[in-house]
Amino acid sequence: MKLETPPSVATPAEATWVEGELVRSLMRTQRTTQAIGAVLIPLIVGVLWDKRAWPLLLGWAALAVAAAIGRLWALHVYSREVQRRGAVEHVAFFGKWRHVWTVSAFVWGLATFLYFDRSSLSNQFICWLMMAGLAMFSINSLSSHLRTMQGYLNTLAVTALAVMGWRIVVELGLQGPTYHWWIVALLVIFWLVLRQAGMRLHVTHRKNYELQYRNNQLIESLTRQTQAALDAVEIKNRFLASAAHDIRQPVHALGLYADWLGAEPELVHEIAPKIVESTKAVNRLFDSLFDLARLDSGKIKLNIAVVDLQRLMHELEVQYRPLAEAKGLRLRMHVRPGTVVSDPILLHRVVGNLISNAIKYTQHGGVLVGTRFTHGARRIEVWDTGLGIAPVHQREIFREFYKVPTHPGTEDGFGLGLYIVARLTQILGHPLSLASRPGRGTVFRLELQPTDPVAAAERAVASVAQMVAR
Helix, strand or coil: CCCCCCCCCCHHHHHHHHHHHHHHHHHCCCHHHHHHHHHEEEEEEEHHCCCHHHHHHHHHHHHHHHHHHHHHHHHHHHHHHHHHCCHHHHHHHHHHHHHHHHHHHHHHHHHHHHHHCCCHHHHHHHHHHHHHHHHHHHHHHHCCCHHHHHHHHHHHHHHHHHHHHHHHHHCCCCCCCHHHHHHHHHHHHHHHHHHHHHHHHHHHHHHHHHHHHHHHHHHHHHHHHHHHHHHHHHHHHHHHHHHHHHHHHHHHHHHHHHHHHHCCHHHHHHHHHHHHHHHHHEEEEEEHHHHHHHHCCCCCCEEEEEEEEEEEEEEEEHHHHHHHHCCCCCCECCCCCCCCECCCCHHHHHHHHHHHHHHHHHCCCCCEEEEEEECCCCEEEECCCCCCCCCCCHHHHHHCCCCCCCCCHHHHHCCCCHHHHHHHHHCCCCEEEEEEECCCEEEEEEEEEECCCCHHHHHHHHHHHHHHCC
8 A cells, every 4th residue: 555645834933833843843852862871881792702702892882882972962963052942953953963873784794794695594683682672672762754764764774784795696606595586575565555554644643743732823813813802802891981971961961951951941042052062972982982993893994095285174173163162272284285095084083083192182272283294205204382291101102091090181082093093094104103292292294205095005904903902
């Protein structure tokens, strides 16, 4: 029956890991192999000892000891430098040192010269048994690494056959006994059988490690998904707690104003504007929620087009000037005509959030929104004379639900405005930076690099994937 070659592994990472584990498995057996080799060397010398042949015996024993020392040194290097390291280091180590096993096989193959047709049949039988045992043991100890096992068996068999061929053909001139040929035939058959058995063992080892790798990957994937589910639950809990807290105030105010209006209807002109403001506050909170839901679900739609900056700024001024004036602030717009390539709706949302945020945290002075043309790209800047942001909070303010603890006004929102801004600017490819001095004010700078539709779509998908993987 023809043995199929081992199936290839799925990925380079899996291939490297499996190869590393096969090397690790092989190295775990080598101290036992060394001990057996150390016992066999004196046994062969003792069985074949002859005063006339002692130089050859001792010479071979010296070679065998030298080969054993080479393997011991390889084990020492492995234990000291490689054993606790990763698969890549294991594969690299064995690529450098695996030839010491081939050299060892060559030395053991030369032992055939000591006994084949040079000793009694009983001594030859004992030596052949030891060689056969050594070859079979090499299958168990080396089959983890196919090339090493094949190299060892091939070298051992070919060296023994070469020695026997020299004795039969050159020294005896094909005039030796017939059983020599039977021994050669048996050796060839034994060699082929061992190769097949070794291949089967190797396939078993490899499949076991491939299955182990894939099980580990599955466990890691399940662990990540479980953690993602737990994180989602935690985010949901934080979200609900924050939502309950932030919605309670304007909804409670609406109830109070409604009761007040019911008790004193003549105050309608005074109470109605307060009801409107509370309603707007609730709407702003829900707008943030809907923006977050669209981002996290991946349903955000991109419509990349040429955006007229002057028109965009005019729309923002009309929208936010009443809000600034209601707080006694000045909203100034310094616009240089020009166009950029972006999503007009999302860009409007980003800049609008920055302006709204600036107005919200500015009590005196005003907000300046300007456009500049620097280093070949347009830039929008939003300046305010508000509270400023301490350096310790400047990275955190872009996290979901984060509110600067010392800032008044944080109770009016979810802490989602700048988080949404950061997500949208990342998708659009518009780098956002800030500079701030506590007590003096803050400036946000939005670099309007042209948005590539394909790249923006990929970033949107990656943004959702990153949320799922957290």
